[in-house]
């Protein structure tokens with residue numbers, strides 16, 4: 001799994017690569033109306049505190065600011081992505097971001113008041129604890145293995161200790177990604193190679209729909225809504241799909257989770 005982590009940290013390694021990612025990502029998200037669906041799943045958002053795990057260069061941020069959130073905190077393992085996010089939103093006092101592996105988040109750290117690209121030093125680690133109303137994970141779960149997934153969700157459960165708290169994740173739909181194996185294989189979990197945009201062959205952690213349901217349940221969440229977005233032929237992230245022309249298949253899987261009190 002270390003190879004996967006190194007790659008996630010450096011896959012969009014400099015500002016040029018991040019800019020390419022932004023262009024391709026924006027096109028893909030717009031095709032699916034992703035920001036609209038995501039903010040609707042999290043509604044109401046006015047005055048809410050949001051935590052974004054794997055927020056990248058900040059693709060989702062503006063939609064949440066427009067919806068009136070009080071605070072938007074991003075955590076991402078990739079420095080170049082966080083740098084881009086801060087370039088866009090660094091002067092917006094509601095947005096905070098820092099560079100960190102989600103598997104290493106400590107519950108008290110996410111309330112950190114300052115923007116920084118640096119790892120959090122031990123002296124800084126006694127932040128005031130902060131609870132969140134809304135948690136986003138858009139595409140970032142595809143970069144951690146099942147053990148980390150469970151561990152991260154156990155922590156997120158504490159961070160979302162709010163009566164109307166919600167967590168929404170978006171992942172590549174397993175029916176879409178089963179075609180990354182040749183022959184297509186729905187059932188084998190683990191590393192697979194992905195081609196997306198101008199990136200060829202970077203690894204993701206493939207898992208099934210049952211895994212995406214059972215791991216959060218094990219961590220103490222309750223499933224409230226599931227959305228399966230139909231693939232668009234012109235989605236730049238769908239170029240590895242081996243479905244014959246004219247077939248209809250889901251490309252993105254979104255799930256909304258609440259506390260199982």
Ligand SMILES: C[S@@+](CC[C@H](N)C(=O)[O-])C[C@H]1O[C@@H](n2cnc3c(N)ncnc32)[C@H](O)[C@@H]1O
Pocket residue numbers: 008009025053054055056057058059060075076077078081100101102103137138139140143144
């Ligand atoms: C495909 S990008 C999605 C970014 C953003 N959420 C979006 O929708 O545009 C996946 C993000 O997850 C981040 N990521 C991958 N592994 C991570 C980890 N272990 N901890 C934190 N972030 C991680 C990557 O650096 C990358 O920015």
